[in-house]
Amino acid sequence: MDLSSKIQNVKFENLFLNASGIHCQTKEELDDLMNNSYSGGMVTKSATSNHRFGNPLPRYHSLPSGSINSMGLPNEGFDFYLDYVTRTEQKKPIILSVAGMSKEEDLELLHQIQDSDYQGLTELNLSCPNVIGKPQMAYDFQGSDIMLNEIFKFFKKPLGIKLPPYFDLVHFDKIASILNQYPLSHVNTINSIGNGMWVDIESEKVVLKPKGGFGGIGGAMALPTALANVRALRQRLNSSIDIIGTGGVTTGRDAFAHILCGANMVSIGTQVYEEGLGAFERITSELKEIMNSKGYHSLDDFRGKLKTIE
């Protein structure tokens, strides 16, 4: 049973990754992912130039079937992550995630990576804030196109993009036609579903302190949206662009669905946060069971082969 996969020419023995933000902020967490988890690879918490404490607590809340968060990019600062991915012996591949608080910061971080001796995979979080009055960069199609154009004038190393969910088929068409113009290593879809709200009935209060309680939704509730984004982008993106499917994976069945929709790799966030790193081993064995019962030996046997109803 072969659960290996690739992003461009980077091989992963197992298709699973942590979702950026989950168990990947501190050295302890990263070492834990590297040494004590069944995942085939790992992603760092999106880095900003400077260390950030992030938003005031409570900023994460578990929901009946998922999670809501407004962390505010707490991270150790870019230099820490660049040093970690450059100096740590890689028992498994690492994806370095960056998220500037502005387009200028994004470009600065990517220049530093380009000028460094880091040769691994980089992922730009396009949910980064835009100029005031404009939506997050990934929902500003022209802004994204302009930014990617500027990036690829100087950035020559493998670069993937983390995308928020889209909900309109015209938006799938628009973002895919932009991304297809650039030599991206991969697209990671989806980020949390933006600006959800949860209400505590007893206290009649929101559950998060930042942003008046608005926060990104993850976990099981996000699965249908995640599958739709993986499927829609796989149908539209050049085959040269690999896809990491993220969102709503709590079982082997969910991972199987992501791969059927076209995912090359699958990342797990909320479920790893709630269950611990053991979720990787459980979900891997559940996926193996399903593949075994269907006579599949590798992910290629069923990747992207979701059937429609004729």
Ligand SMILES: CC(C)(C)CCc1c(C(=O)O)[nH]c(=O)[nH]c1=O
């Ligand atoms: C939402 C931003 C703070 C702009 C980016 C970081 C981020 C966060 C976060 O750090 O609040 N949470 C998510 O679910 N996804 C993200 O991409």
